[in-house]
Amino acid sequence: MLRFFRKNLSILFRMPAFNIIMAASPSERMAEVKSFITGIISPLGMIAGGGCILIIHEHLSPVAGYALGAGVGAVYLGLTLFQNRAYLSSLRKRLSIGSARVNVAALMSEGELLLRGNDDAERFFITEAFFNENPSVERAVDLAPYYDRLSRETKEGMLDLFSTTRHEPFEAVIRRALGDDEPSVRIRALGLIAGRPLAQRRKLVDTYFRPSLEGEWRAAMLILAGEGPVAATGLDPDSFALQSLNEIGDMVRARECDPVEFLALCRVLHPGYYLNRLVGLAVATREIALFDAIIPHADSLTRSKARGVMYAFRDASPGRLADFFSMAGALTEMDRAALLDLRPALSAAHIALLFQPDEKVRSTILRRMASRRSFNQKYNYLNYLVSIGVPAVKEMESFLDYEIDTIVRLKRLRASIDAAPGSDAAGTLLEFLRITLADAVELHKHLMLKALGAITGADLDRLYESSLLLRDKELDEYLLEYIDASGKAGKRALSVLEDAGRPADRGGGRTGHTTAEMLWAVSEKNRQFLPEIRDAMRHCATMLSRGGAQITGSIREAEMDSLIEKIVFLKNNVLFRDLKVNELIRIAAITRE
Known part of the structure; x- marks a missing residue:
């Protein structure tokens, strides 16, 4: 106890002095300053702590001891305030350019930052970065004139946003996306026009669509069929859709074609046609693009199918899994907790993102911790218990x-x-x-x-x-x-x-x-x-x-x-x-x- 008290008294004297000196020291001499503090300040702090103990024990009455404690505490608070000001002053100087001070009120908004761009290339780069960080319709409108320079991920994000709105700049983007070099972009644009009047669909497909894959051709044939038979097949749209899903699905399962061909059909059909096949393909192939296509419809999955998808994509990014969990209402908290056993070490932040506190899960985890489990499993169990705060x-x-x-x-x-x-x-x-x-x-x-x-x-x-x-x-x-x-x-x-x-x-x-x-x-x-x-x-x-x-x-x-x-x-x-x-x-x- 005496050693613990002496140690903390020494810290009471050392830390304010340490922070003041370090905050005022130039960065290039930090190592020398730290060495000086270690050699001089630390021993002095230890001596001061020991001296205080001797004074209190041998020379002061209890009342005087309390008074001394209050006085030392006041000095410590004063030194702490002083060292905080010194630290903030030093920080401002290091973050400033020249002698300028950081003025939070003068920080530029996103629009001002774009206006300060030296040229179109700089403004485009800034806008795309903001869009990818936080997609919005307003930023998509700003990016529309730069369509040819956008990355594939940005194009896909824009088209996903367009499904909820109609806007003239978006129409131009959709027309250009129908002829894009990337199949994943083309099929998104095709899905956006699938619900429009037949004459408009036919005009857009004939004029702009440039398919290169069998799945894209079949998807285009489906949206152009209308109420009659599909051209050149003699099959009604329902029969042709089921036949295409089976044939393309078998090719994807055999790794004979890209999953994007199956997704092209999914883009133009109702989920009732393809959802079961999509789940089966996703579990069999472990293709992340198929998992992404399942997430918006995860609320329609049965518990057993949702668990199968979770197991197949247990190594997906925590963000994707969190989106899936939020949609898959059939999954119980115990089902989700299986991820603690299935996945390598999850951080506390990821566990907080993926799970909700549940007493049944907590009790189960406490029982499992007493059994023989892997390091990763026990690590996840402990992180779960820490994250729920009980x-x-x-x-x-x-x-x-x-x-x-x-x-x-x-x-x-x-x-x-x-x-x-x-x-x-x-x-x-x-x-x-x-x-x-x-x-x-x-x-x-x-x-x-x-x-x-x-x-x-x-x-x-x-x-x-x-x-x-x-x-x-x-x-x-x-x-x-x-x-x-x-x-x-x-x-x-x-x-x-x-x-x-x-x-x-x-x-x-x-x-x-x-x-x-x-x-x-x-x-x-x-x-x-x-x-x-x-x-x-x-x-x-x-x-x-x-x-x-x-x-x-x-x-x-x-x-x-x-x-x-x-x-x-x-x-x-x-x-x-x-x-x-x-x-x-x-x-x-x-x-x-």
Whole structure:
């Protein structure tokens, strides 16, 4: 307690002085100034804190002690206000051009910014950037004269907006889009004219439409058929539409044509014709363009089909998934929560975008956290609990105990490996195991800190991800004291963190258990946590049980030996050092290297 009090008193003196000096210092001399502060200001702050404790304890009455505390607090507030003003002044100077000051009232609006453009090219670039950031009809009107210079994404965005309005500049854009070089642009324009009178459709198609794909031709034939049979087929429009959907759909499923051909038909037909086929194709091919076409009609999907689409596109961008979730009313919150198991680590921001607080989901997640799950799944579970803002202290403490026990067990195994005698042949295997166990410890520590942060409210996980935790001495001391003061939940975590820089205990595992046996046990217990490394760990255990001897085995064993050698080589390379072993194995599996 005394150490904690002294530390905070020293911060009371140090931080205002630190901020004042840093704010007033030129950027090119920042390193020198920081070195001076570390060497002079920090010790003086520690001395001042200790002196205050002595004065209060030995010379002052309780009343005088309270008065001194109030006085120091007032001084601290004054210094804080002063350093804030100094910081703002310094910031204004750094953001200004010459000696000019930043004037928020004088900031230009979007229209003024466009008027300040030196030429049409600059104004066009600015307008397109604003449109892509936040599409609107007004910005689309401004972009219409520059149609030929627009990107494909911008053209598609403009045409999607035109479905809700009729405007003369838009008519010119639609006519030009019918003959665009990009099929995805042409089919959007074709869809926009599909509901117009037959004579107008015929004139626009004959004059401007320039199809290059079979699906586009068939879509054009459908919108020109009217009430009679489709030209040159003898089929009524319904029969021709179903036949075209089946034939083009089969070609898309077989990867014989681009999905845009099927989407061309979808653009000119009612969803009742194509929605079931579209869902089937999307799930089978995993084409993101098909997923985008499903989203506007997701409210018509049954629960089973919506779940199938979610599973197929679980790796889509969070924004797309959020749009799908908002439309797919058949999905329950429990259905959406399956994404926590299906997708690699989701950030807290993405989870807040995708999910709503739900007590049933929360209870299910708390139960799953106590079972054997992968790192990515547990990471998502913890982020979900943090995002809903209702920490379950009892369950988090149990989870903390489990993670700490695992860390201790892995450290003991690594110590056993370090102490194990090994031949030259086993050297690569042992090095791979050291690297793998070190990465596993870091991942479990990551989960431990995230759980501890959920209990205490400290953002320890972000510090871990920013590489500050356990790398900055002063920060570590403050955090360790904070954890120590947070209650029993952090006691064991504190011991794990304080031991981070100490050499591992080489006592090994329990008596009577060989390193190979311990490896087998750990690989089995962690086969869900890091499934990518399970086979490699089991291979190492097998080889070590033979004493590291290179015995001619199957092709699979030879491939595993080669993989382990490559992983060790990459891990010792500065370019790949920060990647975890499971990530390197995944990369090797993808590249076949």
